Amino acid sequence: TALKADEGWLDTVDFGDTAAAKAAVLAHFEDWDEGxxxxxxxxxxxxxxxxxxxxxxxxxxxRVPGVTLLGDAAHLMSPFAGEGANLAMLDGAELGRAVAAHAGDVEAGLAEYEEALFPRSEASAAESASSLETMFGEGGLEKTIEFFTTGPAGA
Incomplete structure (x- = not known):
């Protein structure tokens, strides 16, 4: 399960005490069906x-000469767009392609990789942030059901 709570909430729950931890989590779902x-x-x-x-x-x-990032290190986002692992694999492939295309000039390859990385990861991060807000916002359940039954809004 997932829930939106104050940043310090996890620190108030003794997760070493399974019964107490379950009670603390279930307190957030009091109006849910018992099933x-x-x-x-x-x-x-x-x-x-x-x-x-x-x-x-x-x-x-x-740009930092000789250094770049990929995967979560480059674009850590919530899992609510389902893009993290896909982006990490694409990053690796694109980084390899860019470096190979600029044999003898690694800096040019890294710069080319980052030039494509930033807009690509920004689009996915925006989708992830939007999905997070939808799922945990007002009417989140209904909006999520609508997404999976009719597709994204405007599609």
Whole structure:
């Protein structure tokens, strides 16, 4: 399950005490159907909390000779666009292609790679941030159902 909580909320829950952790999580889903709540209440083993981290949409850096980033290091975003692993693999392929295309001039290859990386990752990061807001915003469930039954708005 996922929930939107204050940044320090995870620090207030003793996840070493499975019963207490389940109760703390379930408190956020009091109005949910018991069948869905049972997915947490009856889960085997302890709960494993994970924060969602993201770089700001449009994150960029200045060229540093001999260095670049790819994958989450370059464009960390929430998982709500389903793009992270795909972008990481594309980054690797594009980086290799750019360096190979500029044999003998690694800096030119890195610059070419970053020139394409920034707009590509910004578009995915914006989609991810939008999906995060949709899923956790007002009417999130209804909007998510609509997305999966009729497709994205304007499509």
């Amino acid at each position: 869905l709540r049972a997915l947490v209440a009856d889960a085997d083993g302890p709960l494993t909390p994970r924060r969602i981290h993201a770089l700001p949409v449009g994150h960029r850096w200045d």
